[in-house]
Amino acid sequence: MVGRRGDMAPEQMAEGAEGGVPLPPPRPLDAIDQDILQMLQADGRASIRSVAERVHVSRANAYARINRLVEDGVIRGFGARVNHERAGQGTSAYITLKIVQNSWRTVREQLRQLPGASHIALVGGDFDVLLLVHTPDNRSLRELVLTRLQAIPEVLSTRTLLVFEEEDLEPQG
Known part of the structure; x- marks a missing residue:
């Protein structure tokens, strides 16, 4: 299997949940990936530096891991948790x-x-x-x-x- 999405055969790709964007087959997540996910779920605005320090990897490694999680469709996006009542949606x-x-x-x-x-x-x-x-x-x-x-x-x-x-x-x- 080739590491780039564009080089994969159609049968190797899964349809993305967001409407047809092909995703590569899921790769196993290690403990560091799981820690990064947990940290970003708690604070989607966390800096690469703080993520790297918390999971004990270099900034380049943290950056590459987050990019891979996004490209693989594990991370679907970053957003704000909204208090709907205070936002006029009571x-x-x-x-x-x-x-x-x-x-x-x-x-x-x-x-x-x-x-x-x-x-x-x-x-x-x-x-x-x-x-x-x-x-x-x-x-x-x-x-x-x-x-x-x-x-x-x-x-x-x-x-x-x-x-x-x-x-x-x-x-x-």
Whole structure:
């Protein structure tokens, strides 16, 4: 196997979760990679220098490892953890959807366009899709469910679970 993505045969590449960008086959992560991931999950703004010092490698090694984790699709991006209530999105809900069989890709693309959609998952069980949304208020949530979601032809039914309180779990470190 060749180390550069462009030199891999199509059968060696997996489709990326973000919509068709081919990814190389996953490589095993060692303890240093795991430590880097844990550190960046706790603080995505950590400098290369602080990462290198914490995991006891050179800055060049830390930089190369982080780049490899990004290129391999292990790290999908860097972002801010948002307090949705303080950001004007005080109403949160999990919405379960039953959809037409084999319509996941079509429905997923339409759900991505919804304002406030935060997480979409295809699941097994009594329903097909689990959607997390954040909206400014209950009126906006009602509009999203009754007008936007139920207008998608492949959506057979929905159930809305209002979130009373939520907490993002911080990585242990």
